[in-house]
Amino acid sequence: MSESLFIRACRKEPIERTPLWMMRQAGRYLPEYRAVRAKSDFLTMCRTPELAAEVTLQPIRRFGFDAAVIFSDIMIPLEPLGFGVSFGERGPSIAHPLRQASDVPTGIPDGFEEQVAFVYRSIELVRQELPEDVPVLGFAGAPFTLASYLIEGGGSKSYAETKTFFYHQPEAAHRLLGLLADAVGRHLVAQVNAGAGAVQLFDSWAGVLSEQEYRVWALPYVQRAMRVVADAQVPRILFTLNAAHLYSALAEVEAEALGIDWRTPMGQAFDLLGDRFALQGNLDPTVLLGTPDQVSAEVRRVLSGVGGRRGHIMNLGHGVLPPTPIANVETLVRAVADFKGEG
Amino acid sequence: MSESLFIRACRKEPIERTPLWMMRQAGRYLPEYRAVRAKSDFLTMCRTPELAAEVTLQPIRRFGFDAAVIFSDIMIPLEPLGFGVSFGERGPSIAHPLRQASDVPTGIPDGFEEQVAFVYRSIELVRQELPEDVPVLGFAGAPFTLASYLIEGGGSKSYAETKTFFYHQPEAAHRLLGLLADAVGRHLVAQVNAGAGAVQLFDSWAGVLSEQEYRVWALPYVQRAMRVVADAQVPRILFTLNAAHLYSALAEVEAEALGIDWRTPMGQAFDLLGDRFALQGNLDPTVLLGTPDQVSAEVRRVLSGVGGRRGHIMNLGHGVLPPTPIANVETLVRAVADFKGEG
Numbered sequence: 001m002s003e004s005l006f007i008r009a010c011r012k013e014p015i016e017r018t019p020l021w022m023m024r025q026a027g028r029y030l031p032e033y034r035a036v037r038a039k040s041d042f043l044t045m046c047r048t049p050e051l052a053a054e055v056t057l058q059p060i061r062r063f064g065f066d067a068a069v070i071f072s073d074i075m076i077p078l079e080p081l082g083f084g085v086s087f088g089e090r091g092p093s094i095a096h097p098l099r100q101a102s103d104v105p106t107g108i109p110d111g112f113e114e115q116v117a118f119v120y121r122s123i124e125l126v127r128q129e130l131p132e133d134v135p136v137l138g139f140a141g142a143p144f145t146l147a148s149y150l151i152e153g154g155g156s157k158s159y160a161e162t163k164t165f166f167y168h169q170p171e172a173a174h175r176l177l178g179l180l181a182d183a184v185g186r187h188l189v190a191q192v193n194a195g196a197g198a199v200q201l202f203d204s205w206a207g208v209l210s211e212q213e214y215r216v217w218a219l220p221y222v223q224r225a226m227r228v229v230a231d232a233q234v235p236r237i238l239f240t241l242n243a244a245h246l247y248s249a250l251a252e253v254e255a256e257a258l259g260i261d262w263r264t265p266m267g268q269a270f271d272l273l274g275d276r277f278a279l280q281g282n283l284d285p286t287v288l289l290g291t292p293d294q295v296s297a298e299v300r301r302v303l304s305g306v307g308g309r310r311g312h313i314m315n316l317g318h319g320v321l322p323p324t325p326i327a328n329v330e331t332l333v334r335a336v337a338d339f340k341g342e343g
Numbered sequence: 344m345s346e347s348l349f350i351r352a353c354r355k356e357p358i359e360r361t362p363l364w365m366m367r368q369a370g371r372y373l374p375e376y377r378a379v380r381a382k383s384d385f386l387t388m389c390r391t392p393e394l395a396a397e398v399t400l401q402p403i404r405r406f407g408f409d410a411a412v413i414f415s416d417i418m419i420p421l422e423p424l425g426f427g428v429s430f431g432e433r434g435p436s437i438a439h440p441l442r443q444a445s446d447v448p449t450g451i452p453d454g455f456e457e458q459v460a461f462v463y464r465s466i467e468l469v470r471q472e473l474p475e476d477v478p479v480l481g482f483a484g485a486p487f488t489l490a491s492y493l494i495e496g497g498g499s500k501s502y503a504e505t506k507t508f509f510y511h512q513p514e515a516a517h518r519l520l521g522l523l524a525d526a527v528g529r530h531l532v533a534q535v536n537a538g539a540g541a542v543q544l545f546d547s548w549a550g551v552l553s554e555q556e557y558r559v560w561a562l563p564y565v566q567r568a569m570r571v572v573a574d575a576q577v578p579r580i581l582f583t584l585n586a587a588h589l590y591s592a593l594a595e596v597e598a599e600a601l602g603i604d605w606r607t608p609m610g611q612a613f614d615l616l617g618d619r620f621a622l623q624g625n626l627d628p629t630v631l632l633g634t635p636d637q638v639s640a641e642v643r644r645v646l647s648g649v650g651g652r653r654g655h656i657m658n659l660g661h662g663v664l665p666p667t668p669i670a671n672v673e674t675l676v677r678a679v680a681d682f683k684g685e686g
Contacts (some may be wrong), residue, residue: 160632160664167633207585210606210627242550245587245606263553263588284553289503290510321503 004133006067007197010235010257010278012311018303019066020336021137022329023239023259024319025059026071029326032058042087046072047118053125060134062326063333066313067137067198068126070191072119074141074202075149077187080115081105081179083150090155097153099165101172108183113190120194127195135197140184142203142238143177143221150176159208166217173217181221185228192232199229200237200259207242211249219249226254237280241318247272262317267305270312278311283332285316288324292331299335347476349410350540353578353600353621355654361646362409363679364480365672366582366602367662368402369414372669375401385430389415390461396468403477405669406676409656410480410541411469413534415462417484417545418492420530423458424448424522426493433498440496442508444515451526456533463537470538478540483527485546485581486520486564493519502551509560516560524564528571535575542572543580543602550585554592562592569597580623584661590615605660610648613655621654626675628659631667635674642678 005019027033033055036045045051052071060068075085075092082105084095098104113120119138126136141149151162166173188199206218226236239259243250250258251273258277260269262284269279287298299314306312314336320329348362370376376398379388388394395414403411418428418435425448427438441447456463462481469479484492494505509516531542549561569579582602586593593601594616601620603612605627612622630641642657649655657679663672 158629158661158664160629160666163627163629164632164666167630167637207606210608212608213627242585263550265553265555284506284556286501286503286506287510289507294510318501321501323503323507 004066004135004197006135006313007235009311009313010198010237012278014310018306018312018314018336018339020314020333021065021067021069022059022316022320022332023069025063025065025069026055027320028322029320029324029329030055030058030062031326032062042073043085046076049118049121049125052118052122053129056122056126056136057129060130063329065134065333067135068130069137069139069200070119070123070126070196072122072139074139074146074204076116076119077112077140077183078146078150080109080112081183082109092149093154094150097161098147098150098176099161101169104172104176105179108179108186112183113186116187116190119187120190123191123194123196136195137198137200138188138191138194138196139200139202140187140191140225142201142206142218142240143180143184143225144209144218145203145205146180146184147173147176148205159205177217177221178224181224182228185225188225188229188236189232192229192234196234198235198237199232200239201225201255203238203240203243206240207246209246211246214246214249219252223252223254230254235278239280251276253277257311257313259315260317265305266302266312267307270306270309274309274311278313280313280315282315282317285318285321285324288316288320288328288332290328292328295328295331296335299332300339303336303339347409347478347540349478349656350578352654352656353541353580355621357653361649361655361657361679361682363657363676364408364410364412365402365659365663365675366412368406368408368412369398370663371665372663372667372672373398373401373405374669375405385416386428389419392461392464392468395461395465396472399465399469399479400472403473406672408477408676410478411473412480412482412543413462413466413469413539415465415482417482417489417547419459419462420455420483420526421489421493423452423455424526425452435492436497437493440504441490441493441519442504444512447515447519448522451522451529455526456529459530459533462530463533466534466537466539479538480541480543481531481534481537481539482543482545483530483534483568485544485549485561485583486523486527486568487552487561488546488548489523489527490516490519491548502548520560520564521567524567525571528568531568531572531579532575535572535577539577541578541580542575543582544568544598546581546583546586549583550589552589554589557589557592562595566595566597573597578621582623594619596620600654600656602658603660608648609645609655610650613649613652617652617654621656623656623658625658625660628661628664628667631659631663631671631675633671635671638671638674639678642675643682646679646682 235256260281578599603624
């Protein structure tokens with residue numbers, strides 16, 4: 001595993017070519033994924049290791065990506081904590097949103113990991129099938145993002161319920177965030193034990209916070225989750241969507257790599273954050289809806305921005321979109337392989 | 344009108360106290376608004392000058408704000424351009440989204456202004472009722488935001504349809520954006536002619552663009568709309584949500600003032616943008632869901648960040664939220680009035 005390009009890039013070691021994977025690469029843009037999905041609902045796929053392993057492997061077989069992100073969902077660990085999650089057309093929703101201090105679980109229940117053991121079994125199956133130099137990437141949702149889902153009950157534009165809870169029940173809010181940090185930390189450790197070679201925390205919603213609020217409600221719990229998994233000795237990646245205003249706080253994160261969304265040019269991100277971290281990103285996922293020439297040009301722009309600096313993992317700036325044509329992903333793969341540094 | 348605190352702050356003249364208004368101040372958080380709304384749907388209220396004027400005046404009567412933003416909607420000028428708009432629980436939607444180059448209108452139809460004359464009539468009615476030193480604020484949506492609504496058909500998370508149209512039909516996209524810039528420019532001019540003392544462009548969605556894309560698809564059309572209204576000689580304000588990564592482009596905008604969302608501390612915004620612009624903002628609207636002490640403390644934090652610099656208009660960092668308690672708005676008003684500069 002130490003020979004993996006992806007892991008070496010996370011450790012900022014010199015590498016012979018830039019590794020590539022795509023967030024949400026096991027997904028609806030792939031016809032072979034849609035064929036599996038046509039016969040099973042989303043949660044069944046998550047909970048059935050053979051199906052989860054199959055769709056995790058599909059993009060590796062087709063494109064030869066340098067990491068295989070396990071097919072799962074950030075909401076999965078919420079069920080053993082006592083929250084019923086369902087997945088509909090408009091994303092996940094929580095049957096009974098958390099609105100009272102008394103709704104905060106008192107602790108992580110016994111058998112927490114057993115209740116989501118299907119994730120670990122999926123990782124074991126994927127690990128058996130993959131070339132040794134392609135790591136499995138485990139993941140979890142960051143505490144603020146998970147807490148927001150629990151409190152809002154689903155997606156939100158204003159986070160009014162979350163902020164109301166935080167402002168009026170700060171003690172309960174901090175208890176909830178601490179519990180989530182410990183739970184996702186343990187979930188990441190168990191994924192490493194099952195064979196994950198690196199782990200990523202997704203903080204999809206922390207970008208709604210000002211830096212001041214981020215330092216109260218998000219950063220301390222990212223740190224706590226990251227510390228739980230530190231002993232596992234695999235690269236830890238934090239992806240925060242929409243975080244251009246949070247970089248001075250992100251500079252303090254205890255992780256080996258940060259994911260950068262498409263809003264910040266990679267050169268600028270390396271200038272600000274590249275000393276301590278490997279950086280992952282950041283082709284705008286909507287570029288993959290453009291023409292092949294646009295895809296090639298934008299890939300070259302991202303790689304030129306990196307300018308040959310160590311510790312770059314090529315990725316999108318957010319998950320690949322369902323209408324993405326396969327041919328554009330092929331163009332992406334080729335453009336990354338063909339790039340001759342201009343840095 | 345030249346004595347208005349608000350206008351003088353926009354012009355960066357010295358003023359005796361900081362002017363205050365709130366985006367969406369004529370809205371659902373007010374019981375007197377809900378009483379009007381209970382009897383009329385949203386579009387009827389927009390189209391009936393007596394109703395629009397009444398709800399525009401309500402927050403002035405109650406709180407004594409320093410500007411009265413006309414009750415209307417950024418989607419209003421899209422109807423005379425040939426797009427049916429409806430307003431539901433989840434925001435506006437377009438009956439027949441724009442998906443083909445041939446869907447782009449060939450020009451602004453004759454009688455464009457007459458078809459939205461109810462907005463101008465509302466402004467005239469409000470103007471008659473207001474104290475002379477409280478200006479009416481006219482507004483419109485910025486071209487990129489309006490184009491996104493037209494192409495997506497409503498709200499969006501990924502802007503996949505918009506980007507697909509832009510990338511595959513760039514000529515038609517630029518035609519559309521140019522047409523929208525001219526239309527909103529004319530709509531702003533007509534609002535000034537009806538008595539608006541300042542105008543604001545809302546670019547609610549441009550924050551999804553990287554700076555590179557912003558300079559192609561958004562900035563040129565903001566400039567074009569701003570130039571149309573330049574001769575009207577009133578302060579022009581641009582509010583762009585989620586724009587922390589766009590400040591070096593925003594620094595070039597042809598406007599007198601910029602609205603800053605809550606993500607950037609005001610002191611930092613003044614350091615980056617305060618030389619050329621008055622700046623408006625930026626209390627996090629969710630703070631108004633907190634306790635009175637939190638509201639007072641956060642108002643003081645915003646005003647301390649400004650540090651007594653000229654050209655500050657106090658506002659929220661986005662629209663006031665429907666569950667906001669009246670008492671918290673009263674606390675906001677008092678905290679702004681009571682603030683003694685610590686800058």
